[in-house]
Amino acid sequence: MSRIAYVNGRYVPHREAAVHIEDRGYQFADGVYEVTAVRGGRLVDEERHLKRLDRSLGELKIAQPMSHAALKFVCREVVRRNGVRDGIVYLQVTRGVAPRDHSFPKDAAPSIVVTSRRTKGAPQKSVDEGIGVISLPDQRWARCDIKSISLLPNILGKQQAREAGAYEAWQIDRDGNVTEGTSTNAWIVTGRGELVTRRADSTILNGVTRLAILDIVARQGLTFVERPFSLAEAKEAREAFLTSTTSFVLPVVLIDGEPVGDGRPGELTRKLRAAYAGQIEQ
């Protein structure tokens, strides 16, 4: 089965899927995206992804490319045409094609690309034994709450993590606090058993998996607080983990090579992963 992509109104073979060189996504990073997990052919937390997409588009004043109903149809059709039962849908919207000029074009129509592929999720070893993160200065811009394709600092950070043999890089703000990973949100459980993650202000992306975990936390009545935590506090924590659409919940057992807690996945981390997995497999 050859892969199919949706590009600006047409379903095309993936290898031929192209956009114009003056698409503002290509010249200015003037666009936004969403990655949604597919489980059993179903789009996980689809409404939340669409709501966040609306917010990102609104913040950048990019027009909606089509209605939610139409977007849902296209996403399902791309999933179906690619025979994906477990994997992801990638959706990208840019301000469209226009002669290169920084200010917004008057009459460009937004470009839209949707792809889908099978993925296996995080390796079982990472789930069972946990993963390592490194820390590095957060070099990103001031509006990380917008899920834009302006991801250059993120890819540089991820690459640095990979070269260090780590799964992810936790980015540290000027105050020494962890903002988030390059494509994941960051969490700790303190020695007192308090679950902590940063408030979703303009310094982090409000992850859909983050929100789903917060729902579980509320339902289970867990001790929880939204506040910044420092790198030092994370290294002293009882547990640490990260969340994302593709990783779900992954235990962080090493930070800059130093073990978190006893160096093994924490109890609460495992419970939250199990609860989340149970929820999305429903």
Added chain:
Amino acid sequence: MSRIAYVNGRYVPHREAAVHIEDRGYQFADGVYEVTAVRGGRLVDEERHLKRLDRSLGELKIAQPMSHAALKFVCREVVRRNGVRDGIVYLQVTRGVAPRDHSFPKDAAPSIVVTSRRTKGAPQKSVDEGIGVISLPDQRWARCDIKSISLLPNILGKQQAREAGAYEAWQIDRDGNVTEGTSTNAWIVTGRGELVTRRADSTILNGVTRLAILDIVARQGLTFVERPFSLAEAKEAREAFLTSTTSFVLPVVLIDGEPVGDGRPGELTRKLRAAYAGQIEQ
């Protein structure tokens, strides 16, 4: 004459010029660019643009797409095929096409796009009467010295300027100092006649026109200092101006609606523009 673009080894009609949807420039802003002025068919300050391109590629660890000799040939050929005597050449290099994953792909070849078009430069009215800028917080990332296509904050700033009826937005750092415009460098002449521009550290792009003006300043033995200047100091300045590849030297006569000096283009600004214009028309 229909426009021609160079895309990854082929000269193609501009309207058909396309890149793959998984080009990392489109999904991650993982690329760099240069805009070079063309005057009388000649590329202005070409060596400096190539040198800066090398630096940008090096900082991002993107491979050189081709030799300088080959790049020069392609740029000339695109200029020629588009019949451009006075205008610009736009050159963009990205890390290439690869299945979407944040970390660097192992075997992607860099993508290269070259376009050229006629431009008129800044309107004569702007040269004669000067232009206005607004100020806004600098929201960009920490590596503005890299000429990357990660330009989302820049376009948002430029758009804000246009909506305010201004030509450009001067971005202000946390210390209240001007970094630069969204696509131009910022300069002032103090009441004591001292020419000031910010040092080319990681907070600004080291403009090629900026460097050309510095050469003129040195040759003419003008009083000059590289240091940060505050927005307040700029508003109190005797003169202000901006420089860029497409604007050359433009007098700034309004900052946030307040006149700079007597509200007319300054003497030194005019001299520098004339000297630069004389140099590039040679």
